[in-house]
Amino acid sequence: MSLDSLMDPLLDPTGEREAVARPRLARPKSLDGLTVGVLDISKVRGDVFVEEVATLLEGRGIAVKRYRKPTVARTAPKAIEQAIVEEVDVVVEGLAD
Amino acid sequence: MEENGLVAIVKRDCPTCVMVAPVLAEILQRNDLKVYSQDDPSFPEGIDGVADDTALDASYRLNIEIVPTLVRFENGVEVDRTYGWDRGAWEQVAGATGLGADLPDFKPGCGALNQDQDRLAELRIRHGDTPMISRLVPLGEKEDAIEACFERGWSDGLPVVPPTQTRVLAMLEGTTRAADEVLGLMPSNLDTCTVEKVAINAVMAGCRPEYLPVVLAAIEAVLDEDYCLHGTLATTRFVGPVVIVNGPIAQQIGMNGKGNALGQGNRANATIGRAVQLAIRNIGGGKPQGVDRATLGNPGKLSYCFCEDEEGSAWTPLVVDRGLAAGTNAVTVFAGYGLQGVIDDKARSPEELVQTFATCLHAVDNIHKIPGPDCLLVVCPEHERTLMEGGWDKARLHTEIMDRMQRPAEDVMRGAHGMAEGVPAKMAGKTVPKLLPNGLLIVRAGGGAGKFSGIIAGWTPGTPESSRPVTKEIKT
Numbered sequence: 001m002s003l004d005s006l007m008d009p010l011l012d013p014t015g016e017r018e019a020v021a022r023p024r025l026a027r028p029k030s031l032d033g034l035t036v037g038v039l040d041i042s043k044v045r046g047d048v049f050v051e052e053v054a055t056l057l058e059g060r061g062i063a064v065k066r067y068r069k070p071t072v073a074r075t076a077p078k079a080i081e082q083a084i085v086e087e088v089d090v091v092v093e094g095l096a097d
Numbered sequence: 098m099e100e101n102g103l104v105a106i107v108k109r110d111c112p113t114c115v116m117v118a119p120v121l122a123e124i125l126q127r128n129d130l131k132v133y134s135q136d137d138p139s140f141p142e143g144i145d146g147v148a149d150d151t152a153l154d155a156s157y158r159l160n161i162e163i164v165p166t167l168v169r170f171e172n173g174v175e176v177d178r179t180y181g182w183d184r185g186a187w188e189q190v191a192g193a194t195g196l197g198a199d200l201p202d203f204k205p206g207c208g209a210l211n212q213d214q215d216r217l218a219e220l221r222i223r224h225g226d227t228p229m230i231s232r233l234v235p236l237g238e239k240e241d242a243i244e245a246c247f248e249r250g251w252s253d254g255l256p257v258v259p260p261t262q263t264r265v266l267a268m269l270e271g272t273t274r275a276a277d278e279v280l281g282l283m284p285s286n287l288d289t290c291t292v293e294k295v296a297i298n299a300v301m302a303g304c305r306p307e308y309l310p311v312v313l314a315a316i317e318a319v320l321d322e323d324y325c326l327h328g329t330l331a332t333t334r335f336v337g338p339v340v341i342v343n344g345p346i347a348q349q350i351g352m353n354g355k356g357n358a359l360g361q362g363n364r365a366n367a368t369i370g371r372a373v374q375l376a377i378r379n380i381g382g383g384k385p386q387g388v389d390r391a392t393l394g395n396p397g398k399l400s401y402c403f404c405e406d407e408e409g410s411a412w413t414p415l416v417v418d419r420g421l422a423a424g425t426n427a428v429t430v431f432a433g434y435g436l437q438g439v440i441d442d443k444a445r446s447p448e449e450l451v452q453t454f455a456t457c458l459h460a461v462d463n464i465h466k467i468p469g470p471d472c473l474l475v476v477c478p479e480h481e482r483t484l485m486e487g488g489w490d491k492a493r494l495h496t497e498i499m500d501r502m503q504r505p506a507e508d509v510m511r512g513a514h515g516m517a518e519g520v521p522a523k524m525a526g527k528t529v530p531k532l533l534p535n536g537l538l539i540v541r542a543g544g545g546a547g548k549f550s551g552i553i554a555g556w557t558p559g560t561p562e563s564s565r566p567v568t569k570e571i572k573t
Contacts, residue, residue, distance in 0.1 A: 008261045009233040010242065013251055013297040013379040015288025020234050 003070075028090060035063040037088035043072045046094035053092050102129030103191060106150070106161045109140035111207035113182050114165045118142070120187065120197040127193060135164065135210045137522050155218040155554040156211040163206040167191065181206035191205045215263075222262045228276035229265055246301065251379055253371065253399055253555055257301035271306030272313060280313065281320035283381035284327035285388045290316065295372070298379055301399075302372035307350050308365055311428060312372045314571040315340045315402075318430040319373065323565040325432070329556055330383045333390050334558045335434035336564075337398035338377075339473065340370050341540055343416035346571055347404035354406035356544025359436060359475070359551070366429030370402030375432075395434040403542055410481060410541040412491040418538070419568040426571040431473050431538065432564040433553040437461060441480070442548050447487035450480060451494065454550070455501035459531050461554045465509045465519035467529050471536040471555035471566070474498075477543035480485060480550050491539055498537060503528040533558050538566060 028034060036057055038050040047068075054064045065088055069076050078083070084091055105121055107114035118141035120483065124130050125144060125173055134140050135156055137148035159168060162178040167190050170176065179186035182204040188196050193431050211220060236245050242259035246252055258264065269276055269292070276293040283290040293312060299312050319326050319338050329336050342352055353363035377383045391398075407414045416427045421473065439457045444450035454474065461469045476484075476494075484494055506524035513519055520529055536559050543549070557563045 008242065008259070008263075009235045010245070011229060011231045011260045011262060011265050011293075011297050012234050012259055013231075013294065013301060013383065015283070015286050015294075015380050016232055017286065017288070017382075020232060020524070 005052050016092060027066055031057070031062050031090065032058075034089040035065060035087065037065045037084050038086070039076075039091055039093040040066070040068040040092035041072050041076075041093055041095070043096065046072075049094040050092060101170050101173065102131070104129060104159070104170065105132045106135065106156055106159065106164055106166045106168075106209065107132060107141065108135040108164050108207070108210060109137040111164050113204045113206045114141075116200060116204060116491045117165050117182050117187075118144075120182075120200070123196055123246060123256060124191050124193065126524040137268075153211040153216060153220055154223070156209055157217075160433060161209040162212055162246045164209050165206055166209070169368075185296050191390075197269060200366065205249045209214055215424065218266050218395075219441065221244055221266065221383065227266050228269065229262060231293060231297060233262075244427060250384070251301065251375075253375055253378060253537060256397070257375070258303050260297045260300045264300045265293070265297050268300050268304065268306050268309055269293070271296075271309035271547070273312065277278050280317055283320065283377065284383070285330060286380075286382040288380055289319065289537060290376070290383070292378050295376050298376040299372040302375050303364065303368040305362075305364070305368075306351070308369050308372075310426075310571050310573050311340075311342055311346065311365075311369050314569045315369065315373045315430055316376055318427050318567040318569040319377065319427055321567040321569070323428055323564075325564040326377070326381070327388075329432040329564050330377065330381070330389050331371050332556065333392045335391060335395045335554075336391060336432040337395065337401060337434065338370075338371060338373055339397065339433040339553055340402040340431045341415060341431065341473075342369075342402070342404040342427075342571075343407065343414050343429070344424060344571065346426040348408070352404040354404040354542045358403040358406070358542040358544075359401075363463075366402050366404075367400050370397075370400030373402075374398060374400065399436060401433070405540045406478070406542045409545075411485055412481065412541055415538065415540045416568065418491070419566070421568065421570065426573075427568050428571060429538075429566055429568040431471075431553070431566045432556040433473055436475075437552040437554065437556065439474075439552060440548065441548040441550075444480075447484045447489040447494070447497070450483050451497045451501065455498050457552060458498065458502065458537075459504065461531075463509075463516075465513070467504060467520060467531050468533055468536070468558040469531050469554070470557050471530065471538075471563075473538045473540065473557040473566075475543065475551045475553065475556070476539060476541050477540070478545050479548045481541055483548075486538040491541075495539055499532065499534070502531040504531060533560070535559055 018092050038054045041048045058065050101293050117464045133148045133150040138147050165181040168178040171188050178188045179190050184202050244258045246257045271551050274292050278292045280290045295316050350365050352365040383389050405414050414424050417423050441453040506529050509519050511519035
């Protein structure tokens with residue numbers, strides 16, 4: 001992305017020790033010992049997909065927690081976001097039908 | 098800009114430009130002429146190839162101040178220019194005679210759009226003509242700038258003003274000091290603290306540019322070894338920098354030293370103190386639960402700044418006590434916390450009132466914690482009046498308080514009054530001082546009604562290795 005394409009970049013107020021770009025969370029090397037969340041966003045047949053993923057993971061002895069958004073049309077309620085952040089290490093969701 | 102021949106800069110919204118439009122057509126018949134229009138490329142009508150300079154880039158490069166301006170270039174170098182309408186000058190620049198025969202000899206021009214303050218800042222940024230060298234942090238197209246500042250950890254918990262280049266450039270106009278001037282190394286990271294970095298944090302705090310000299314002086318003060326910034330930051334105790342401003346600048350920038358001086362509601366008070374804390378946080382890395390190990394902290398760590406009510410007081414101001422001349426613009430920083438109210442409605446004599454001040458000072462931190470921390474006593478106007486009517490000036494008050502700060506060790510000994518805290522038993526038979534000899538500052542502030550003074554307690558007893566108050570002159 002060139003700077004010209006941006007409206008108003010900000011000047012860094014810090015001692016510039018950390019990178020400007022925020023790094024993505026590192027992907028875990030293994031799911032052993034982790035809890036995986038599956039999020040059904042209420043997209044058509046998304047429930048089938050995430051349930052299949054959940055079953056496969058559980059078959060490998062991995063802990064799974066299931067979440068469901070009330071509607072695909074809106075962002076997830078804060079309570080679901082917070083539950084996912086607190087309860088699981090990794091999330092799988094079905095984004096499209 | 099590849100220029101040869103004549104260049105004219107005009108705008109439609111200028112009667113002189115409208116008047117000289119036929120002259121431009123005359124010149125164009127005989128000379129090579131390029132016309133730039135600042136506001137409307139369809140102006141002047143009847144001239145082909147008018148360049149659209151609504152972005153003002155050509156005007157900026159040519160440093161146009163007045164329209165119309167006529168410039169002659171030879172081999173890419175400017176050799177002559179005139180502005181407004183002056184027939185003789187135009188004929189000289191254009192190398193022609195008989196221009197605008199039916200026009201008056203002279204008519205002044207109008208201000209060029211590229212000199213408008215807001216447009217000029219935008220142009221300086223676009224052309225890279227700014228003194229800022231901090232790296233740019235790009236935002237996503239749909240990223241909210243205020244939220245982005247929170248997410249990057251730049252905020253003290255309240256929304257900050259996003260530090261755009263335009264705002265920082267405007268902030269730097271508040272000082273004549275160079276943006277790259279180094280004020281010092283900011284603990285705890287010991288990263289370089291420049292005027293520019295302080296200006297960025299002052300923008301975020303909500304300062305106006307004219308506050309910047311005060312913020313810079315306060316930063317110089319906390320960076321002074323005597324202030325002991327790292328220690329006051331990393332302590333588990335309560336303190337943060339309390340900033341007291343003296344001198345005419347306080348009134349010039351609209352600070353409040355009168356009613357609610359230590360409270361909310363005044364932009365200069367609130368944002369100068371906040372800028373100091375944001376700079377410590379962002380440049381020095383002093384974040385709560387990180388380097389800042391405060392157990393409770395205090396609300397003043399968001400901002401703690403006020404000015405002394407010099408014009409409302411008969412006393413010498415703090416700046417004189419600190420060794421500078423009266424009327425000097427200066428900042429004093431004191432590592433302090435909270436406000437312990439000192440209420441005395443009944444005292445009608447200095448002798449009665451000083452007993453109240455001294456007794457309350459003994460209570461700071463813990464009446465058995467002795468010696469206690471340095472203290473800043475903020476005397477309200479009604480209490481000052483009681484003292485003045487009894488013939489006491491500030492120096493007398495200081496002496497009389499210090500005379501009352503000694504305590505028999507038995508009164509404050511471990512175990513006395515059922516309290517475990519206190520001085521050790523080996524001190525029996527001695528007196529112990531609550532305040533060390535240089536441990537008391539006195540300032541005058543507050544509203545006209547109410548016998549309510551206050552004590553701002555400090556960090557620890559002010560030994561040389563502790564934090565000492567620091568006063569710095571404000572440089573504009």
